[in-house]
Amino acid sequence: MTAEAPASPSALAGGDRYLPIAAHGLIGDLRSAALVGTDGTIDWYCCGRFDAPSIFASILDADRGGSFELAADVPALTKQFYFPDTNVLITRFFAEEGMGEVQDFMPVVDDSHDEGRHRLIRRVVCVRGLLPFRVRVSPRFVYGTVPHTTHVHGVQAIFESAVQTLSLTSGVPMETDGTDVWAQFKLAEGETAVFALDQIGEGVELRGCPLTEAEGEFEATVRYWRHWLSKSRYRGRWREMVHRSALTLKLLTYAPTGAIVAAPTTSLPERIGGERNWDYRYVWIRDAAFCVYALLRLGFTDEAESFMRFLSERVALGACEDDGSGPCDGPLQIMYGIDGRTDLPERELPHLEGHRGSAPVRIGNSAVGQLQLDIYGELIDSLYLYDKWGAPISSAHWDTVCGLVDWVVDNWDQPDEGIWETRGGRKNFLYSRVMCWVAIERAIRMANHRGLPADHTRWCKARDTIYRRIMREGWSEERRAFTQSEGEDVLDASVLMMPLAKFISPTDPKWLSTLDALGKDLVSDSLVYRYDPMSSPDGLRGEEGTFSICSFWYVEALTRAGRADDARLAFEKMLTYANHLGLYAEEIDRTGEQRGNFPQAFTHLALISAAFNLDKALG
Structure with missing residues (x-):
């Protein structure tokens, strides 16, 4: 069923439509990387390779670049930090109704058959109270020049273009207008929702991302970065x-x-x-x-x-x-x-x-x-x-x-x-x-x-x-x-x-x-x-x-x-x-x-x- 898409928060906000360059964190999987703004929006991502055409590029054009918005759906203060000794990024939202966070990371894979998946995981956790969230995924393939169609099947959305196909596994039901997908949902204290964006095709099959799998991917990613950093010989002041x-x-x-x-x-x-x-x-x-x-x-x-x-x-x-x-x-x-x-x-x-x-x-x-x-x-x-x-x-x-x-x-x-x-x-x-x-x-x-x-x-x-x-x-x-x-x-x-x-x-x-x-x-x-x-x-x-x-x-x-x-x-x-x-x-x-x-x-x-x-x- 086609629904009318709500206006993007960037379009509703008065004044500047762009976060400052420095108001971002970086996540990656040693193949590509994404910028995550302090407002919870991924506004730069090239899937698969650093030099691949962008999927999300709203940092370069707020209207035509594409983005992955995920944030508290009420006025909230935000803070951002890295999970200690890792490249797992945490964006926290502090609101009157409660406190929640988005955990962003990209699993680092070896040369296995899963190498082409290029997964980006966003875990939403309600830490305190009862907090409403919104999510909106608006891919724009090849720097916004290649059109795509979107189909939602239950908790999975498929974004299909002539050059690339992505799947989004969602922890909540989604709506679509045939191009973007969105949802509004609430989480009570201790509850979690997962959004996993995957590249599919060329031997990489469609796969979901249940909560237990996301938890395992989170722990494995943390272990990878901490193991790597443990080799450092620096013990100085800074x-x-x-x-x-x-x-x-x-x-x-x-x-x-x-x-x-x-x-x-x-x-x-x-x-x-x-x-x-x-x-x-x-x-x-x-x-x-x-x-x-x-x-x-x-x-x-x-x-x-x-x-x-x-x-x-x-x-x-x-x-x-x-x-x-x-x-x-x-x-x-x-x-x-x-x-x-x-x-x-x-x-x-x-x-x-x-x-x-x-x-x-x-x-x-x-x-x-x-x-x-x-x-x-x-x-x-x-x-x-x-x-x-x-x-x-x-x-x-x-x-x-x-x-x-x-x-x-x-x-x-x-x-x-x-x-x-x-x-x-x-x-x-x-x-x-x-x-x-x-x-x-x-x-x-x-x-x-x-x-x-x-x-x-x-x-x-x-x-x-x-x-x-x-x-x-x-x-x-x-x-x-x-x-x-x-x-x-x-x-x-x-x-x-x-x-x-x-x-x-x-x-x-x-x-x-x-x-x-x-x-x-x-x-x-x-x-x-x-x-x-x-x-x-x-x-x-x-x-x-x-x-x-x-x-x-x-x-x-x-x-x-x-x-x-x-x-x-x-x-x-x-x-x-x-x-x-x-x-x-x-x-x-x-x-x-x-x-x-x-x-x-x-x-x-x-x-x-x-x-x-x-x-x-x-x-």
Whole structure:
């Protein structure tokens, strides 16, 4: 029987139809992830893969994106937290009639026949009193471009489109208008209702989710995350924040290949109403390599091994072919798909308005074709650390390292787009030079330590040439600082990596002068801008917020410079900018709001590194 659908709460609410980016928690199953708002709404979910077309995307368009609403059906205060030491998210509703909670999680499965199910479970529990709830499930397949039909059979609803079929098992009777389903129900103290969303088809049969099965899935998911986290070696002052960052990095891992995505979202704006909206659901060599470093510091060697396997099995590392068309852009791309694919065409989705009207919404990323020389240093540094803290690298990996280093020796002095992926043309970026030095220097260390074959004379000559070039061309006498690129006086926070990468002593007078200059020009109450876009045009319109990874780099640079008290204050201030769950987006704007894709791996790995080194300095 067809019933008239009640209006969505987002449509009824006056004013802003969007929750802030930071008003979300993340759940996932090591294949995909979902954002759950503090109002109980899942407003971002790509079923099966991080880079799959969205099922729910109301965070990008409140009307056309689709969502899974589940909340108390009376005015209520809400609080959100993670079940201790897990990625199981709890959203609590406090009302006059009682108190209830929604427990959101995605079971982590092995490579069994159930691998394709991709189950998302939402358990509703009435903790006290008698509380009314509402639920509304409004999938919108392929970013809201593919229509679907909905059929309800008892407590099961089937959402069927030309590209994907989902089933919803409900603990209560549902109504439908042929597109969405909804229900209103009451739970007394101690009662539970379960909603389980499954992908079906391709050998995955329709299956219900009774209360006992949901309870078992909950307990198994809790055990999985707690067992994983128990391997951490971190026992320092900021254990809760460090472990939340580690759990977040693990959530951003695509288990079938070992890939690590930069963020689970696309097009969350760096500035509301601006055009800096990018798709981060891919594997940046830089981000993933830094993640390996952070996880190795905590003792998680399996993730490092999986990423190394991803590189060797799925990423083409062949030498460049000289076709006479110009300089070679290298044996590595800056990013890959989670399955290792190299083609990531960027296009816009004009039918979606963007988060709070921030258009365009983009999928794919055309920066894939950029030359960013720094990735060689970050990758080889992670291989060096894996060899040091994980397991000795194989002969095949060493052959790969030699090929990469030989290419860097021949090509380090090319201009490139740099770490920030500017779209304003190539320059001789200092950070890129530093990381080319790192690539060669770490390879020399490995060769010396393991007695591995290497072209020592050639490598050492190139390493020393790069060092002298940086010290000569990258230093500005006028600014008394190392600068963004050769021959310019623009400051750039990426040079904070110079002492962290062991290029320069953290107490070298030139470095201390640079640190003071950065603190004066780019730091605002511990928050660090990556550069001034007014003095360093990047090819895009509008301003941006402070860059959170740079803020944690600043903490670590202060620490290594012997300014532990300043570093601790800056670190503690940065912690206050995390959201209620300890999660960070890419940037923080002038009002303290988080901006950009969320949560971002880059920020969390930098937090881990800063905390680790600051703990060590404080003793």
